[in-house]
Each structure stands twice: as C-alpha cells, then as structure tokens.
Amino acid sequence: MPRFMGFVRMQEGIGMPPQSLFDAMDAHIGERAAAGVFLDGGGLYGTEDAVNFVVSGGEVTRHDGPYAESKEVVGGWSILQYDTLEDAVADQQKFAELHAQHWPEATVVATLRQISDGPEAPGD
Known part of the structure; x- marks a missing residue:
C-alpha cells in the first residue's frame, strides 16, 4: 500500500492557528x-532553534x-497510507x-x- 508524506508550509511568525482549526x-x-x-505526524516549532547543515563544494557548514x-517554513508533517x-x-x-x-487569513x-x-x- 503506497505511503505518503504530507507537509504544511506557511509564513513564519503569523501567530497560532485558531482553536477551531485545532x-x-x-x-x-x-x-x-x-x-x-x-x-x-505532528506540528513543528518555529525556526528559532533549527539547525541546517549545508553541503556545498565538498564542505559542510552549520x-x-x-x-x-x-x-515559508514547514509547520507540520504526516505519514499517511492510502490504497x-x-x-x-x-x-x-x-x-x-x-x-x-x-x-482563511493564513496562506x-x-x-x-x-x-x-x-x-x-x-x-x-
């Protein structure tokens, strides 16, 4: 059965979603x-504590x-399985x-x- 990953991307710093969405x-x-x-699946915190490792030209920088x-940042993820x-x-x-x-006010x-x-x- 095929598995899928869902991502939700949104602008960072737009505030918490309304309780009705939760x-x-x-x-x-x-x-x-x-x-x-x-x-x-689950939600993700903002990028204030994120760490990226960038590989470029054979070098790794943090x-x-x-x-x-x-x-935009990834705000949530899920692993799903469908027929x-x-x-x-x-x-x-x-x-x-x-x-x-x-x-509706969020993109x-x-x-x-x-x-x-x-x-x-x-x-x-």
Whole structure:
C-alpha cells in the first residue's frame, strides 16, 4: 500500500492557528488514524532553534536559526497510507480545505509526496 508524506508550509511568525482549526484537525486526524490512513505526524516549532547543515563544494557548514531570509517554513508533517494515489490526493485536498475554512487569513501550502521504498519511480 503506497505511503505518503504530507507537509504544511506557511509564513513564519503569523501567530497560532485558531482553536477551531485545532479541533477540526483533531477530528480529521482521529478519523484517519482509526481507518489506518494516518500513521504518524505532528506540528513543528518555529525556526528559532533549527539547525541546517549545508553541503556545498565538498564542505559542510552549520547554520543555526532563526533564518531571516525564510519566507515559508514547514509547520507540520504526516505519514499517511492510502490504497491509491487518487485517494491520497482527495484526502490532502480535504486537509487543505480545513485550513481554508478555519484559518482563511493564513496562506498555507499543503504538499503531498509519495514515499519511495527504493530507487524506482512512483508507480513502478
């Protein structure tokens, strides 16, 4: 059964989402966990304590947060499992619609990517 990773990206420093979004997400995730779709996930703190290791030209450099140049940050993640890609896409749209309904003043990007189990391309 294909697995997917969902990401939620948003502008950093826009404040906490409204309680209604937390409540809607609890119900949404609870239903998917009971159905065996939601495997794991959670929210992420801001970049103030983040650490990036950048590899460039054969060298590794460390960059500690916060990052003034960041316009968007990953605010949450999930590991999901669906029977089909179509099911995954449809459910990710429902997830995005919860954000539109409960936090319309925020710009949120909900991304879905299939998890690779090896070097093959999706669908192989």
